[in-house]
Amino acid sequence: MTEPVIRVENLAARFSGRTIFEHVSFEVRRGEVFVILGGSGCGKSTLLKHMIGLYAPAEGGTTILGQRVEGLAGAARTALLRRLGVMWQSGALFGSLTLAENISVPLEEHTDLPPEARALVAQAKLGLVGLGDAAGRLPAEISGGMAKRAGIARAMALDPPILFLDEPSAGLDPITSAGLDALIRQLARDLGTTFVVVTHELQSILAIGDRCIMLDKEARGMIAEGDPRRLREESTNPVVRAFFRREVLA
Amino acid sequence: MSATLSASADGPATRLAFAGVLDAAGTARLWPEAMRAVRGARHLVLDLAGLTALDTAGAVLLLRLERAVRETRWQGMPAGPVQAVLDRTRQALANPPPPAPPPLPPLAWLGRATLRQGGDLLDQIGFLGEAALAGLDTLRRPWRLRFAETLRHLDEAGLRAFGLTLLLGVLIGVILAFQSSIPMRRFGAEVFIPNLVGISLLRELGPLMAAVILAGRTGSAYAAELGTMTVNEEIDALRIMGIDPIAWLVLPRLLAGMLVMPVLALLMDLSGLAGMAVVMSSLGFPPVGVVNQLRNAVKLRDLLGGLLKAAVFGLSIALVGCRAGLTAGRGPRAVGDAATAAVVGGIVSIVLLDGVFSVLFFRLGW
Numbered sequence: 001m002t003e004p005v006i007r008v009e010n011l012a013a014r015f016s017g018r019t020i021f022e023h024v025s026f027e028v029r030r031g032e033v034f035v036i037l038g039g040s041g042c043g044k045s046t047l048l049k050h051m052i053g054l055y056a057p058a059e060g061g062t063t064i065l066g067q068r069v070e071g072l073a074g075a076a077r078t079a080l081l082r083r084l085g086v087m088w089q090s091g092a093l094f095g096s097l098t099l100a101e102n103i104s105v106p107l108e109e110h111t112d113l114p115p116e117a118r119a120l121v122a123q124a125k126l127g128l129v130g131l132g133d134a135a136g137r138l139p140a141e142i143s144g145g146m147a148k149r150a151g152i153a154r155a156m157a158l159d160p161p162i163l164f165l166d167e168p169s170a171g172l173d174p175i176t177s178a179g180l181d182a183l184i185r186q187l188a189r190d191l192g193t194t195f196v197v198v199t200h201e202l203q204s205i206l207a208i209g210d211r212c213i214m215l216d217k218e219a220r221g222m223i224a225e226g227d228p229r230r231l232r233e234e235s236t237n238p239v240v241r242a243f244f245r246r247e248v249l250a
Numbered sequence: 251m252s253a254t255l256s257a258s259a260d261g262p263a264t265r266l267a268f269a270g271v272l273d274a275a276g277t278a279r280l281w282p283e284a285m286r287a288v289r290g291a292r293h294l295v296l297d298l299a300g301l302t303a304l305d306t307a308g309a310v311l312l313l314r315l316e317r318a319v320r321e322t323r324w325q326g327m328p329a330g331p332v333q334a335v336l337d338r339t340r341q342a343l344a345n346p347p348p349p350a351p352p353p354l355p356p357l358a359w360l361g362r363a364t365l366r367q368g369g370d371l372l373d374q375i376g377f378l379g380e381a382a383l384a385g386l387d388t389l390r391r392p393w394r395l396r397f398a399e400t401l402r403h404l405d406e407a408g409l410r411a412f413g414l415t416l417l418l419g420v421l422i423g424v425i426l427a428f429q430s431s432i433p434m435r436r437f438g439a440e441v442f443i444p445n446l447v448g449i450s451l452l453r454e455l456g457p458l459m460a461a462v463i464l465a466g467r468t469g470s471a472y473a474a475e476l477g478t479m480t481v482n483e484e485i486d487a488l489r490i491m492g493i494d495p496i497a498w499l500v501l502p503r504l505l506a507g508m509l510v511m512p513v514l515a516l517l518m519d520l521s522g523l524a525g526m527a528v529v530m531s532s533l534g535f536p537p538v539g540v541v542n543q544l545r546n547a548v549k550l551r552d553l554l555g556g557l558l559k560a561a562v563f564g565l566s567i568a569l570v571g572c573r574a575g576l577t578a579g580r581g582p583r584a585v586g587d588a589a590t591a592a593v594v595g596g597i598v599s600i601v602l603l604d605g606v607f608s609v610l611f612f613r614l615g616w
Binding site: 095096100110120121125126128132134135138141156158186191 | 273275278279282305306309310311334335338341343346347348579580583584
């Protein structure tokens with residue numbers, strides 16, 4: 001078993017006195033694909049934003065690569081953020097830059113690579129997600145699925161050891177979605193990249209997930225943790241069973 | 251261990267031996283040296299025996315070196331991740347983007363620009379027609395007009411602009427009076443300053459300045475709001491629900507623009523005259539004298555002509571703003587472009603209309 005690279009301890013999120021989740025604790029190990037799953041509105045994306053330090057938790061905290069995220073500032077925070085890649089739900093591409101320029105932004109800011117190398121790395125990243133022929137296009141000129149893939153390419157620009165993906169395959173066609181799942185597995189295997197994936201796409205969860213946690217809106221916290229395939233077969237929790245078997249909850 | 255590079259001759263070939271971790275930092279450091287080493291070389295030996303790790307930037311450097319020479323021989327390729335990264339990057343770079351199309355010859359460029367401008371003009375006429383039809387339909391069935399929405403726009407475009415209009419009006423009155431007092435003093439004609447300021451404010455500057463305020467505040471807001479709705483596909487949703495977006499969204503804004511402008515222009519006129527009166531007072535002219543001078547110089551038709559112009563300006567600004575919003579492209583940039591087009595188009599349209607009114611009033615003897 002590899003060592004943990006992310007440790008979430010007793011995390012709680014509250015907004016305007018309303019509790020989204022609490023008592024959330026888990027570990028993510030190096031090189032694994034860890035899935036945060038659950039129904040709509042249960043706080044999956046909120047948990048991800050707490051983990052990367054965008055939101056301050058009401059209780060508890062997150063440790064990434066041995067550093068406590070909360071309270072980290074200045075150069076130490078920048079150094080940690082360089083080692084993380086985040087793909088946002090909408091892609092969050094910069095509208096005034098082409099796809100290649102979008103991917104060059106972190107390369108320009110965080111490396112001393114010459115312009116030719118930056119352009120080639122950007123082209124390679126786009127090629128990796130199947131957008132090699134769209135490097136010169138603006139985000140407004142591509143579809144939502146393409147924007148998502150370009151968002152993944154940008155998240156991977158610096159080859160970070162940890163990648164956070166927020167709903168990577170939502171809205172993609174089954175072939176593209178399967179290709180993306182294969183890419184995630186390949187990067188985890190070849191480079192030892194650790195993935196934290198927020199999703200509720202059942203097929204993706206079963207295809208890529210080494211381990212997962214499940215959040216529930218009613219329980220306001222975690223209701224399951226483990227191998228998604230085993231959870232599907234063995235869980236006795238009615239919400240978990242309904243989720244994996246696509247059943248209507250009584 | 252950070253990456254190192256040693257270059258040597260290997261018979262007719264150049265040998266480059268990489269060792270350590272070839273990541274982005276190492277690549278950035280070694281790139282110029284590696285490129286220098288292969289300059290003019292025809293045969294290359296890439297020795298990767300000492301390489302312990304490779305990322306995409308490192309793979310790009312190796313593949314770029316391979317492309318720079320006629321023949322490359324790979325040696326000591328470590329199995330596992332290094333090979334995998336190299337293969338994946340090679341595959342990803344296999345489909346370069348299509349080359350940009352060559353620039354159009356000048357005549358073709360001119361033709362395309364003309365067609366685009368012509369199409370845009372037709373669209374504008376079409377939009378004007380749609381708005382006129384929706385307006386006529388509302389005249390026949392006035393209960394279909396969204397009164398609450400119209401009141402909201404009257405409040406936003408009018409009441410909330412009162413402070414700014416008052417401030418600018420007073421300042422313009424003060425500036426005009428002061429500026430004109432300098433040359434008029436030379437002729438002992440300071441007493442005619444109210445004539446000059448009164449006529450120029452009521453006939454020209456009051457409506458024009460109020461229109462500039464409306465274009466900057468409200469025209470851009472209309473474009474941004476409708477542009478965001480266009481980007482979010484809300485306009486398409488309205489159309490699919492069988493609701494005419496012109497009647498639903500544009501008419502209340504047109505009505506508000508048209509009704510609010512005469513009020514703003516009047517406010518601008520009055521505050522400008524008040525500013526001028528303050529200056530005249532400081533120059534030693536009593537308020538009664540200033541009022542008498544104004545009554546002799548300014549006619550009711552000057553005021554009414556200015557207010558009529560203001561109403562048309564308001565309609566034009568609202569039309570330009572709404573059209574800019576409804577024809578916005580996609581993405582966040584489109585909203586900014588729409589707001590810019592609304593302000594620029596609004597100001598150009600009021601200056602053009604002002605020219606038309608000047609000729610019209612001259613012909614009518616106003």
